[in-house]
Amino acid sequence: xRLRALLETDALGLRLLGGRDExxxxxxxxxxxxxxxxSRYLSGGELVLTGLAWRRTPQDSxxxxxxxxxxxxxxxxxxxxxxxxxxxxxxGACVRHRLPLFAVNESVAxxxxxxxxxxxxxxxxxxxxxxxxxxxxxxxxxxPAGGGPEVVLDLLGSDLDLRAWVLxxxxxxxxxAGEPPGGAGAALAAEHLAATRAGxxxxxxxxxxxxxxxxFPVRAAGRGAASAGGPGGGPVPDVRESVLxxxxxxxxxxxxEWAAARLDLLQGxxxxxxxxRDRRDAARAVRRRLAQExxxxxxxxxxxxxxxxxxxxxxxxxxxxEGAAPHWQLVVARVDWDGEAGGDGDAADTGAVAQSxxxxxxxxxxxxxxxxxxxxxxxxxxxxAIALVPLVVPADATEESEGxxxxxxxxxxxxxxxxxxxxxxxxxxxxxxxxxxLAAVRRPLAAGLADDGRLTLGVSGAVHSAEGLRGALExxxxxxxxxxxxxxxVCAAGHHELASHVLLLPFVPDDVRRAFTARLLDPLRExxxxxxxELVPTLEAFLDCDGSWTRCAARLHLHVNTLxxxxxxxxxxxxxxxxxxxxxxxxxxxxxxx
Numbered sequence: 001x002r003l004r005a006l007l008e009t010d011a012l013g014l015r016l017l018g019g020r021d022e023x024x025x026x027x028x029x030x031x032x033x034x035x036x037x038x039s040r041y042l043s044g045g046e047l048v049l050t051g052l053a054w055r056r057t058p059q060d061s062x063x064x065x066x067x068x069x070x071x072x073x074x075x076x077x078x079x080x081x082x083x084x085x086x087x088x089x090x091x092g093a094c095v096r097h098r099l100p101l102f103a104v105n106e107s108v109a110x111x112x113x114x115x116x117x118x119x120x121x122x123x124x125x126x127x128x129x130x131x132x133x134x135x136x137x138x139x140x141x142x143x144p145a146g147g148g149p150e151v152v153l154d155l156l157g158s159d160l161d162l163r164a165w166v167l168x169x170x171x172x173x174x175x176x177a178g179e180p181p182g183g184a185g186a187a188l189a190a191e192h193l194a195a196t197r198a199g200x201x202x203x204x205x206x207x208x209x210x211x212x213x214x215x216f217p218v219r220a221a222g223r224g225a226a227s228a229g230g231p232g233g234g235p236v237p238d239v240r241e242s243v244l245x246x247x248x249x250x251x252x253x254x255x256x257e258w259a260a261a262r263l264d265l266l267q268g269x270x271x272x273x274x275x276x277r278d279r280r281d282a283a284r285a286v287r288r289r290l291a292q293e294x295x296x297x298x299x300x301x302x303x304x305x306x307x308x309x310x311x312x313x314x315x316x317x318x319x320x321x322e323g324a325a326p327h328w329q330l331v332v333a334r335v336d337w338d339g340e341a342g343g344d345g346d347a348a349d350t351g352a353v354a355q356s357x358x359x360x361x362x363x364x365x366x367x368x369x370x371x372x373x374x375x376x377x378x379x380x381x382x383x384x385a386i387a388l389v390p391l392v393v394p395a396d397a398t399e400e401s402e403g404x405x406x407x408x409x410x411x412x413x414x415x416x417x418x419x420x421x422x423x424x425x426x427x428x429x430x431x432x433x434x435x436x437x438l439a440a441v442r443r444p445l446a447a448g449l450a451d452d453g454r455l456t457l458g459v460s461g462a463v464h465s466a467e468g469l470r471g472a473l474e475x476x477x478x479x480x481x482x483x484x485x486x487x488x489x490v491c492a493a494g495h496h497e498l499a500s501h502v503l504l505l506p507f508v509p510d511d512v513r514r515a516f517t518a519r520l521l522d523p524l525r526e527x528x529x530x531x532x533x534e535l536v537p538t539l540e541a542f543l544d545c546d547g548s549w550t551r552c553a554a555r556l557h558l559h560v561n562t563l564x565x566x567x568x569x570x571x572x573x574x575x576x577x578x579x580x581x582x583x584x585x586x587x588x589x590x591x592x593x594x
Contacts, residue, residue, distance in 0.1 A: 015103040031046045076101050085103075217247075219270075344427075540591055541556055
C-alpha cells in the first residue's frame with residue numbers, strides 16, 4: 001500500500017506535516033516505538049508510530065529522524081496525546097531528511113492505525129502470493145515440478161509470515177523447514193485424523209503445546225469432493241477410504257481470524273501439494289507392480305528359479321547402487337471397518353487403504369521428504385496389503401543365493417541350505433520388528449481408525465532365497481492373525497512371537513474352548529466349592545513347577561505327602577494321569593483357556 005492511502009482514510013485521523021512529494025512510498029509494515037534508536041528493529045518500508053517519549057530536548061529530533069531515514073522507513077507518524085502539537089524541531093528534521101511526517105490526532109489509538117496497515121499489507125501480500133502460487137501450479141501441472149511444496153511453503157513464510165509444514169497421516173515431515181515445534185507432528189496428525197473422522201469441516205483449528213495450528217487436508221486427485229458429496233450430487237464418498245492416506249498442511253496460525261481470500265489461498269496451496277502427491281504415487285507404480293508380480297508367483301507356487309529371476313529385477317530398483325544381494329522380509333497388514341462399508345464386500349477398497357498405509361508405516365520415522373519411501377514395494381490382494389522389504393546385507397557377509405550357479409535349475413546350493421534353516425535366521429542384521437514398527441505412529445493411526453476401525457500387522461523373519469518367500473508370507477500372515485486376536489485398534493505381531501503354542505489359543509472357537517475346559521476343570525471346581533480343597537490352585541502350581549514334587553510342595557507350604565494326596569484326587573476326579581506329558585499339556589491348555 002502507499003502512504004497516500006493512509007492520508008486519504010479519514011478514520012485514521014492523520015494530518016500531513018511534511019513530505020507531500022514522498023507520498024507514493026510503499027508501506028510494507030508498521031512499528032510502534034519510543035526508543036531513541038529503534039534502527040536495529042527496522043527492516044525498511046515501515047510506517048513508524050511514536051508517542052515522542054524519546055524526546056527530552058529539541059536536539060533529540062535530528063539523530064532520531066536520521067536513524068529512521070537511514071533504515072529506509074516509509075514514514076513517521078507522531079501522536080499528539082502527550083505533547084499536544086508535534087514539535088517544530090521534529091518537523092524540520094523530517095523535511096531535511098525527506099521523511100514524510102504525519103500528526104496522529106489524540107482521539108485515534110495507535111492500535112487502530114496498526115490494525116489497518118497490517119490488514120491492507122497482508123491482503124496485498126496474499127494477492128501477490130496467490131498469483132505466484134497460481135503460476136507455480138500451472139508449471140507443475142504442465143511439466144516437471146518447479147521446486148515442489150518447499151517453494152510454496154517458503155513463500156508462505158517470507159510473504160505472509162506463516163510457518164507451515166506438510167505432514168503425512170502419521171505425522172512424518174514431508175515438506176517444511178524443520179520439524180514442527182516440540183516434535184508435534186504426530187500430535188497434529190492425530191488431531192487432524194480425529195477431526196476428519198468426526199466430520200468437522202476443515203480447516204481444523206487445534207492447540208498443541210500451547211501453540212495454535214490450522215490443519216488443511218491435502219487430498220489426492222478425485223478425492224476433493226469427499227466432503228461435499230459425490231459427482232453430480234451422488235452419494236458422499238466414505239471418508240474411511242482416504243483418511244489414513246491423505247497428507248495435511250499444518251499452519252501455525254488461527255485460520256478462524258482469516259479473511260476469505262486468505263483461506264482460498266491456502267486451499268490453492270493444498271491443491272498444489274496434491275499435484276506433487278499424485279506424482280509420487282505415480283512413481284510408486286513400478287515398485288507396486290514388482291511386488292504384485294512377485295506375490296502372484298509366490299502364491300501360485302511358481303518354481304524358485306522363476307521367483308529368483310523376478311527378485312533380481314526388483315533388487316536394483318529397490319536398492320540402487322547396493323553391491324550385495326539383499327535379504328527380504330514380508331509384512332502383511334489389514335484394515336477392517338465395522339459395518340457394511342468396511343466389510344468383506346469391499347475387500348479391494350480396504351486392501352488399497354492398507355497398501356497406502358503400509359507404505360507410510362514402513363518409512364523410517366527419521367526420514368523426511370517426498371521420496372523417503374523409495375525402497376518399499378507394497379501390493380494388495382484380497383483385502384490385505386503385502387510389503388516386500390529389502391534388507392541391506394554387507395557384501396562380505398553374504399554370498400549370492402539367487403539365480404543358481406550354472407546347474408540349470410536356477411537354484412544355488414545356498415538356497416537349499418536356507419530352506420533347512422528357520423525363517424527368522426538373520427546372520428548380519430535384525431530387520432524389522434513388529435514391537436517397534438508401530439510405536440511412532442500408533443497415536444495418529446488410532447485417531448484415524450476411531451471406534452470402528454482396526455489395523456493389524458504381521459512381520460515375517462528375514463529370508464535370502466526365493467524358496468523362503470512362501471514360508472515368510474505364511475509366517476507374516478499368521479503373525480497378523482495373532483495380532484488380530486489381541487485387543488486394541490492398532491496391533492502388530494512378529495515372527496519371533498510365534499514360537500509358543502499359547503498364541504494358538506485365541507484361534508480356538510469359543511464353543512470348543514468352553515467344552516474342553518469344562519470337561520477337565522469343572523469336576524475340580526465343583527470339588528473345591530464343596531470341600532474347599534484348592535485342587536485347581538494346586539494343579540496350577542504343580543504344572544508351573546514342571547511336576548517337581550519338592551518345589552511345588554515348598555511353594556504351597558505343604559508336606560509332600562499332602563501334595564501327593566491332592567494330585568491323586570485330581571487324577572481320580574478327571575480320569576487323567578499327571579505323569580503323562582499329554583495329560584499335563586491338556587491341563588495346561590485348559591487353565592490358559594479358562
